[in-house]
Amino acid sequence: MVSVREYFDNIWKTVKSTTVGMRITGKYFLQKPITVQYPDERLPIPDRYRGIHYLEQEKCIDCLACARACPIDCIEMDAIRHGKELEWISFTLDYQKCMFCELCVYPCPKDCIHMGTEFALTTTDRSELNLDLLSYKGMAPDARVRMREAEAKKKAKAEAKALAAEEKSNGEEGGSGEAGGGKDGA
Numbered sequence: 001m002v003s004v005r006e007y008f009d010n011i012w013k014t015v016k017s018t019t020v021g022m023r024i025t026g027k028y029f030l031q032k033p034i035t036v037q038y039p040d041e042r043l044p045i046p047d048r049y050r051g052i053h054y055l056e057q058e059k060c061i062d063c064l065a066c067a068r069a070c071p072i073d074c075i076e077m078d079a080i081r082h083g084k085e086l087e088w089i090s091f092t093l094d095y096q097k098c099m100f101c102e103l104c105v106y107p108c109p110k111d112c113i114h115m116g117t118e119f120a121l122t123t124t125d126r127s128e129l130n131l132d133l134l135s136y137k138g139m140a141p142d143a144r145v146r147m148r149e150a151e152a153k154k155k156a157k158a159e160a161k162a163l164a165a166e167e168k169s170n171g172e173e174g175g176s177g178e179a180g181g182g183k184d185g186a
């Protein structure tokens with residue numbers, strides 16, 4: 001049987017714990033909500049976060065330094081060289097294997113591969129995790145213009161050389177003809 005003292009003690013404890021609880025609730029009730037409605041909203045990502053890579057393709061020289069530095073061979077690339085210009089076919093990074101160690105970033109001589117702040121890699125198809133980092137396939141418009149200019153220059157140079165050779169041989173033929181004519185006259 002509960003004594004009168006215990007009875008009032010229980011009432012006091014209940015009121016006290018409810019007050020403590022309500023004080024905490026009241027504190028948060030007056031604050032701005034901190035819930036983030038992901039994926040519509042996102043918290044800021046620190047600059048040094050190591051997320052999905054991004055490639056500054058126009059700076060890349062297809063040197064393979066990043067691929068060689070990767071300890072688990074995640075990076076593969078394919079490009080055709082036209083003199084100094086590149087025609088890109090693929091530059092893939094397999095996120096089934098990548099451990100986001102950043103070792104591929106440091107050896108890049110052109111500072112063109114970076115760890116980004118994107119992290120969402122949700123898929124039901126594993127093949128989608130082999131991402132192509134190229135922003136365009138083939139040649140960049142600037143590279144195409146440079147290649148055409150270089151080809152035109154090369155062609156003009158070859159034509160000038162051929163013309164000079166032709167003039168030289170005509171000159172030699174004329175010279176030998178004159179020399180021959182002189183002998184006949186003597």
Ligand code: SF4
Pocket residue numbers: 069070071072073074075093097098099100101102103104105
């Ligand atoms: S972050 Fe590491 S594991 Fe991923 S591609 Fe770069 S070197 Fe390879």
Ligand code: SF4
Pocket residue numbers: 059060061062063064065066067107108109110111112113
């Ligand atoms: S190291 Fe840099 S320049 Fe060389 S292939 Fe990789 S991204 Fe391109």
